[in-house]
Amino acid sequence: MARLPSIRALAAASEHTVLKTWEGLGYYSRARSLRRAAQIIVRDHDGEIPSDVDALRRLPGVGAYTAAAIASIAFGRDEPALDGNIRRVLSRVFNMTTPLDSPLGESRLRDLSAKNLPKGRAADFNQAMMDLGAVVCLPRNPRCETCPVGSLCDAKRTGRQSQLPVRPRKALRRRIFMGAAVISRPGEVLLRRRPSNGLLGGMWEFPRPRFPVRQGTWHALTATARANPRLFRDPYQAATASCPDRTRLFSF
């Protein structure tokens, strides 16, 4: 806050300054989104955060839940917010047998939440539901005996707490094999900057080529160089060519 005390200051700051200020917090894509959102707020909303859910959702990094939470808590709008905790509470109280992340489940949740939202008190309602899910209606072993909505809860009445919410079948995990090539010469080491979008976007790292199957990095690079003698003189060159974007030698 001392370095970037306002939306306008954040919008005017360079990406480097914002990332440096954010350093150590992780999730660096959030810092980038925050800066881009500030720029849009300055450009399109005269520097004021919009209170309207649609306008909020057009800001980078703001999804349906965040937009509804800002609109209801910061601006008092009657918007139901649906985070993981609220979804779990609703699915149990109303004994929802539809998987929550299916289109039907999503629309049922929205209906239930909107129908039960007390007019003019969305901020209190959303926060109370979040707290209820966080400390009482826990994913495992919900504390039904002390629950303030226990008398209304269908899952408690029918003993189905542990079966709700209905989970979708898990997607198959994809395995990715990667290696790291530490390429150095006296006083210097080769680093590569990751693409700005995606995991750890914009961070520096040792070149990390991906391999189709599990194998040692050196083995893979040697095989790559051997298979492409016209392209690669040796495994070092294969490593840098595997990560062609923005490689740099750093001195130490």
Ligand code: SF4
């Ligand atoms: S009674 Fe139990 S299952 Fe129902 S909302 Fe409360 S804690 Fe959750």
